Amino acid sequence: xxxxxxxxxxxxxxxxxxxxxxxxxxxxxxxxxxxxxxxxxxxxxxxxxxxxxxxxxxxxxxxxxxxxxxxxxxxxxxxxxxxxxxxxxxxxxxxxxxxxxxxxxxxxxxxxxxxxxxxxxxxxxxxxxxxxxxxxxxxxxxxxxxxxxxxxxxxxxxxxxxxxxxxxxxxxxxxxxxxxxxxxxxxxxxxxxxxxxxxxxxxxxxxxxxxxxxxxxxxxxxxxxxxxxxxxxxxxxxxxxxxxxxxxxxxxxxxxxxxxxxxxxxxxxxxxxxxxxxxxxxxxxxxxxxxxxxxxxxxxxxxxxxxxxxxxxxxxxxxxxxxxxxxxxxxxxxxxxxxxxxxxxxxxxxxxxxxxxxxxxxxxxxxxxxxxxxxxxxxxxxxxxxxxxxxxxxxxxxxxxxxxxxxxxxxxxxx
Amino acid sequence: xxxxxxxxxxxxxxxxxxxxxxxxxxxxxxxxxxxxxxxxxxxxxxxxxxxxxxxxxxxxxxxxxxxxxxxxxxxxxxxxxxxxxxxxxxxxxxxxxxxxxxxxxxxxxxxxxxxxxxxxxxxxxxxxxxxxxxxxxxxxxxxxxxxxxxxxxxxxxxxxxxxxxxxxxxxxxxxxxxxxxxxxxxxxxxxxxxxxxxxxxxxxxxxxxxxxxxxxxxxxxxxxxxxxxxxxxxxxxxxxxxxxxxxxxxxxxxxxxxxxxxxxxxxxxxxxxxxxxxxxxxxxxxxxxxxxxxxxxxxxxxxxxxxxxxxxxxxxxxxxxxxxxxxxxxxxxxxxxxxxxxxxxxxxxxxxxxxxxxxxxxxxxxxxxxxxxxxxxxxxxxxxxxxxxxxxxxxxxxxxxxxxxxxxxxxx
Numbered sequence: 001x002x003x004x005x006x007x008x009x010x011x012x013x014x015x016x017x018x019x020x021x022x023x024x025x026x027x028x029x030x031x032x033x034x035x036x037x038x039x040x041x042x043x044x045x046x047x048x049x050x051x052x053x054x055x056x057x058x059x060x061x062x063x064x065x066x067x068x069x070x071x072x073x074x075x076x077x078x079x080x081x082x083x084x085x086x087x088x089x090x091x092x093x094x095x096x097x098x099x100x101x102x103x104x105x106x107x108x109x110x111x112x113x114x115x116x117x118x119x120x121x122x123x124x125x126x127x128x129x130x131x132x133x134x135x136x137x138x139x140x141x142x143x144x145x146x147x148x149x150x151x152x153x154x155x156x157x158x159x160x161x162x163x164x165x166x167x168x169x170x171x172x173x174x175x176x177x178x179x180x181x182x183x184x185x186x187x188x189x190x191x192x193x194x195x196x197x198x199x200x201x202x203x204x205x206x207x208x209x210x211x212x213x214x215x216x217x218x219x220x221x222x223x224x225x226x227x228x229x230x231x232x233x234x235x236x237x238x239x240x241x242x243x244x245x246x247x248x249x250x251x252x253x254x255x256x257x258x259x260x261x262x263x264x265x266x267x268x269x270x271x272x273x274x275x276x277x278x279x280x281x282x283x284x285x286x287x288x289x290x291x292x293x294x295x296x297x298x299x300x301x302x303x304x305x306x307x308x309x310x311x312x313x314x315x316x317x318x319x320x321x322x323x324x325x326x327x328x329x330x331x332x333x334x335x336x337x338x339x340x341x342x343x344x345x346x347x348x349x350x351x352x353x354x355x356x357x358x359x360x361x362x363x364x365x366x367x368x369x370x371x372x373x374x375x376x377x378x379x380x381x382x383x384x385x386x387x388x389x390x391x392x393x394x395x396x397x398x399x400x401x402x403x404x405x406x407x408x409x410x411x412x413x414x415x
Numbered sequence: 416x417x418x419x420x421x422x423x424x425x426x427x428x429x430x431x432x433x434x435x436x437x438x439x440x441x442x443x444x445x446x447x448x449x450x451x452x453x454x455x456x457x458x459x460x461x462x463x464x465x466x467x468x469x470x471x472x473x474x475x476x477x478x479x480x481x482x483x484x485x486x487x488x489x490x491x492x493x494x495x496x497x498x499x500x501x502x503x504x505x506x507x508x509x510x511x512x513x514x515x516x517x518x519x520x521x522x523x524x525x526x527x528x529x530x531x532x533x534x535x536x537x538x539x540x541x542x543x544x545x546x547x548x549x550x551x552x553x554x555x556x557x558x559x560x561x562x563x564x565x566x567x568x569x570x571x572x573x574x575x576x577x578x579x580x581x582x583x584x585x586x587x588x589x590x591x592x593x594x595x596x597x598x599x600x601x602x603x604x605x606x607x608x609x610x611x612x613x614x615x616x617x618x619x620x621x622x623x624x625x626x627x628x629x630x631x632x633x634x635x636x637x638x639x640x641x642x643x644x645x646x647x648x649x650x651x652x653x654x655x656x657x658x659x660x661x662x663x664x665x666x667x668x669x670x671x672x673x674x675x676x677x678x679x680x681x682x683x684x685x686x687x688x689x690x691x692x693x694x695x696x697x698x699x700x701x702x703x704x705x706x707x708x709x710x711x712x713x714x715x716x717x718x719x720x721x722x723x724x725x726x727x728x729x730x731x732x733x734x735x736x737x738x739x740x741x742x743x744x745x746x747x748x749x750x751x752x753x754x755x756x757x758x759x760x761x762x763x764x765x766x767x768x769x770x771x772x773x774x775x776x777x778x779x780x781x782x783x784x785x786x787x788x789x790x791x792x793x794x795x796x797x798x799x800x801x802x803x804x805x806x807x808x809x810x811x812x813x814x815x816x817x818x819x820x821x822x823x824x825x826x827x
Contacts, residue, residue: 094499107725109503131725139503203490204635230633 008111009142015068016046029089034181041124045079052079063115063122083179098168100186103194105201109135129167132160172205184213192221208238220250233262245274254299257286294378295371298392298401304332311356330389340399382408436628441649442570446708447527452615453657454682456608457664462593471616472654474810482622483646486629487639488797493626494723496787510720516776517716519769521751527705530679534698547752550710566707572700573656580659582688583666603824610821614770619777624715713747774818781811
């Protein structure tokens with residue numbers, strides 16, 4: 001156990017002495033001011049005879065686990081709560097925080113700090129957030145046994161902690177979040193599926209706080225990874241319609257439509273109103289279909305070309321639809337009346353000459369369904385013909401959308 | 416035929432759509448301890464104890480309503496809230512006590528499994544280990560959710576008590592009078608039984624379980640009004656079933672000759688209008704109730720403790736990811752079932768003590784609940800109205816008084 005390490009539980013009730021070695025009181029709490037410094041303890045709150053006093057970090061001469069805290073300045077101001085202050089005992093201890101590297105929600109048992117030396121002062125820097133059994137032991141015996149005894153007691157238990165840099169505090173109140181300089185930027189770098197898992201573990205207010213703050217694109221990805229449709233809906237409903245619309249616009253139209261159909265009529269109208277026209281019409285068209293039919297399952301993210309197009313045209317079309325490329329595996333051909341005529345597996349383009357006609361590359365049999373086909377028939381087709389993408393046509397045999405394998409997996413998982 | 420089948424399916428779907436956390440809690444509330452206590456009350460005192468059901472229902476509604484409201488508004492479990500608002504040390508003490516209390520509850524559930532099948536002379540050394548393994552696997556394999564529906568459906572068994580309650584031709588006039596007329600007797604066995612009824616109906620684990628279930632189901636403050644109805648209906652259902660168990664026992668056993676119940680076979684007499692099927696029905700019902708509770712109790716305990724203490728929890732996690740959660744869960748089942756198998760273990764006394772421990776823990780939990788639900792920064796506009804606070808404090812005082820009386824009698 002290194003000497004320059006101090007746990008918050010040890011700091012609590014540590015005696016504080018003035019210049020003449022008179023005891024002023026004991027430490028009641030410590031606070032960060034994240035706007036000024038992200039990890040330096042800015043103030044110690046000391047319980048004096050009648051009221052609490054605030055000790056600024058540059059009024060401390062020395063801090064020692066055995067000898068307590070000695071000050072270098074006696075002009076202390078009485079404590080008053082201010083909104084820029086994150087109090088460790090009040091705001092952090094026992095609360096949930098997000099472990100960004102471990103990708104999970106954890107509860108803070110203790111906070112460990114490094115005692116540093118700077119310009120004649122001992123300063124405390126928050127290093128880790130302690131979780132796990134070791135810190136529980138420390139909390140249980142805090143104040144009941146001498147600090148040194150507790151340190152030797154905990155020795156055999158392996159430590160478990162998260163670096164302060166990778167810990168993300170969640171604050172539902174937007175004003176306070178701003179004043180405390182809490183951002184969810186770190187969360188944006190996580191995989192959307194991990195972020196969704198984390199969000200699912202939090203309480204509704206905290207969930208909404210995160211979705212309100214993070215980038216709409218990340219929010220959209222994370223929201224579509226949230227497994228429970230009811231939770232998705234309640235998150236959206238809680239957001240401002242404008243923000244909700246931004247998120248919906250970033251989602252695939254079929255997922256957006258599914259999600260909106262979960263909302264109450266009024267809420268989904270409000271969100272649709274805030275959306276940009278092209279996205280809006282697409283989603284609205286999809287909303288027309290029953291949820292458990294091919295129409296309700298499909299999305300409109302496909303690339304269709306004219307029957308007479310060649311490979312060069314196809315490449316050009318793909319270049320024009322770059323945002324679709326990630327999930328695309330089939331091209332479709334339509335005739336003058338937009339009727340579906342053929343499907344071309346994307347990989348065949350690579351082995352064909354540049355002027356080859358697409359029609360000649362088409363798969364021999366083309367499986368298609370109508371928008372009103374039942375969901376279970378669609379999943380059967382995927383299984384039977386080992387499909388990746390299934391075209392969906394309307395009453396006039398016009399290509400209306402496609403169903404992809406990932407849609408089928410979601411359907412099956414929900415059963 | 417097909418049409419009949421699809422209509423049946425439709426009814427099943429409706430049945431499962433209306434049931435929620437409140438309903439499940441109510442059903443599990445009538446576990447083996449509940450069946451035993453109500454049966455004993457009816458056989459020994461006839462219709463006299465019926466008056467307690469109204470106040471018990473009221474207490475039940477008050478406590479259950481509070482924790483489901485907290486769950487809906489905060490989106491957090493009760494142990495989470497206790498931890499966040501009262502710190503680690505209090506949470507730890509409370510959790511340690513809860514584990515101990517729930518362990519004794521698990522024991523009585525496995526005892527229920529044993530005695531239900533011993534009616535058919537199947538040895539407990541076969542049934543209890545099998546049941547324990549089945550319960551463990553159900554949850555760890557993640558098949559619990561689908562089986563829960565079977566359990567719930569099997570609870571239709573309680574209807575047999577209702578039917579029996581009519582068939583034994585009880586004295587309805589007397590039953591009606593004693594439902595509203597309090598009878599106070601200073602006979603120790605009577606007081607003891609009344610307290611036991613309160614203890615078995617309002618248990619600490621229910622508060623944690625119900626709140627967690629409300630959170631799990633994603634019920635929000637906005638939808639809470641509907642959920643509240645479900646919770647309250649659930650409470651009344653518990654009491655209605657209790658009413659019929661007591662009436663059936665009064666009609667079938669007490670009216671013949673008032674006596675103390677010696678074993679499960681005697682308790683099965685309450686269903687004697689079913690003739691040769693009485694044993695089968697009683698045993699099936701007791702078995703279902705016991706094993707349902709034996710599934711829920713260890714799981715709910717492990718969740719509650721891990722959430723309060725900040726350990727990883729959840730059946731969706733692997734054993735390696737949530738070691739403490741799974742060890743605690745396993746320990747509760749192994750010890751709970753193991754104790755039942757120890758020869759000459761004072762099982763009956765153990766179950767009585769488990770009621771006492773339940774009663775001792777309950778006031779503390781209620782006090783924390785009232786403190787929490789009155790915090791405006793947690794509950795906003797959903798804090799308790801003043802009259803509600805008065806009623807809930809009276810509830811706490813009542814329960815503390817009853818517990819003290821109970822301990823007093825036991826020690827004498």
